[in-house]
Amino acid sequence: MIGHLEKRTSALEELPICLTSTKMKSSSMSGDAIRIERPTTNSKLFAHTRWDVFPAAAGLFHLAYFLGLYFLFPHAPLWVMLVLGFIYSLMVNANINGVGHNFIHNPFFRSRLLNRLFGITQSVGCCFSQTMYDAVHMQHHKGNSDRQDEHGDTLDWLSIYRHGHEGEAENPWRYVFLSFFRDDVGAIKRELRKRKNGDLFWGNIELTAFATTLLVMAIIVPTSPIHFINWRFMLFFLPFWYLGHCFSYLNGYYRHYGANPDKPIAWGVSSYGKIYNWLFFYNGYHAEHHFRPKVHWTKMVKFRQSIADLQKQEGVRTIKRAHMLGFLDPDLPKRGQHEAKAEPAKAIL
Numbered sequence: 001m002i003g004h005l006e007k008r009t010s011a012l013e014e015l016p017i018c019l020t021s022t023k024m025k026s027s028s029m030s031g032d033a034i035r036i037e038r039p040t041t042n043s044k045l046f047a048h049t050r051w052d053v054f055p056a057a058a059g060l061f062h063l064a065y066f067l068g069l070y071f072l073f074p075h076a077p078l079w080v081m082l083v084l085g086f087i088y089s090l091m092v093n094a095n096i097n098g099v100g101h102n103f104i105h106n107p108f109f110r111s112r113l114l115n116r117l118f119g120i121t122q123s124v125g126c127c128f129s130q131t132m133y134d135a136v137h138m139q140h141h142k143g144n145s146d147r148q149d150e151h152g153d154t155l156d157w158l159s160i161y162r163h164g165h166e167g168e169a170e171n172p173w174r175y176v177f178l179s180f181f182r183d184d185v186g187a188i189k190r191e192l193r194k195r196k197n198g199d200l201f202w203g204n205i206e207l208t209a210f211a212t213t214l215l216v217m218a219i220i221v222p223t224s225p226i227h228f229i230n231w232r233f234m235l236f237f238l239p240f241w242y243l244g245h246c247f248s249y250l251n252g253y254y255r256h257y258g259a260n261p262d263k264p265i266a267w268g269v270s271s272y273g274k275i276y277n278w279l280f281f282y283n284g285y286h287a288e289h290h291f292r293p294k295v296h297w298t299k300m301v302k303f304r305q306s307i308a309d310l311q312k313q314e315g316v317r318t319i320k321r322a323h324m325l326g327f328l329d330p331d332l333p334k335r336g337q338h339e340a341k342a343e344p345a346k347a348i349l
Contacts, residue, residue: 034307039296045109051298052108055281059099059118062091063125073233074223085240092126092244093324096133097251098280100126102297104134116202123206124213127241131203135191136183144267144290145256157184160256168335172253172327179249180242247324254326255286258317258333265291265310269317269326272304276322284323287316 039049046052069088073081100122107115119130136157143156147167154162158179164170192200218234221227260266268286271277277284282300288307289295295303304311319329326332 034292036292036295037299037302038294039298043110045111045114047108047110048106048296049298052102052106055099055102055297056108056118059095059103059122059125062095062099063121065091066125066127069237070217070233071222073236074221081236085236086243089240089244089247092241093247093251094279095122095126096128096245096248097283100130100133101137101283102281103130104137105293106296119202120206120209124210126244127210127214128245129203129206129210131192131199131206132185132188134199135188135203139191141290141293144261144264145259146261157182157187158252160253161261169253169257171335172250172257175253176246176250180245250326251323254319254323254329257326259287260315260317263314265307265314266316267291269319269323270304271319271321271323271326273320273322286323287311287318 039051041047041049043050065088069081069084072084076084103115103118103122108118109115122130140156140158143154143159145159145161146154146156147159147161148154148164156162160169160175161167162170163174163178163182169175189200189203192203214234217237218230219228221230221233255269256267257269259269266287267290268288270287271284273284277300282297283289285300285304288300288304291307292303319326319331321328
């Protein structure tokens, strides 16, 4: 297990790493360090670039939209609320995979406290814990949607192979609709406790914040005069909250289905649609992201250009549609067809 962990954590390194494998040794780029251009700024507020005002604003807008649903519900027609609820589900998906995802890898602010407070706003808006999402996501990068080992386990808690059979990826719809219920809070908290940096404390604060918010919403009906027991709103909201997280898992599934779990440069599947990547802050460049997780979203296009020849040589899979619509891809590999395994790559620091 230790050796398995060591060979899969190369993607967590920042600068620079040379990855070699049997096939990659034939590349003209092998033996050369792949450099990552890091954005810099003299801003006293933002840690990396002032462009992070956009994902930060999107996160705050998401929170405002969530609160708006609550206050609007007693006054708007049901059909309007159903449309707005579905939009909220789409926003949960975009937030987790865009704003929250980039915030994990490159926290927006210089101030540690401000980053913690932003994490709370994320947690309330999406009704989860941003810091616990951080722990799950870092585990995802340790395994990179790895196949089951000899004990039937995976390093990646989110691996599409974790609950599959005979070395195949799990049925996509089982993955999408059941993954919401599979989080092991105990394992997540143990991982946060290992960090010894206050993450466990703040994760519990975030859980308390969103749970308290939902409790208040369930008790108080925002009308004049105020009424109590807001069961109609909760009956309306909870299915759309669940649907939003299902959309997120749908995205995650097709960001790795058809990828090569044994080849670092091909750990993910990429989609390069402009509108999609604007909305998701370039997380569509998913093969590139898994190859170098610390590349800032504003540098992703340039980074892809720098490794495009190597990607083509190594067979990195791309799709034309947004990942959420990956099941519509005409070249979708059929489940049951095993991919040829490459020799596992090793990191040379």
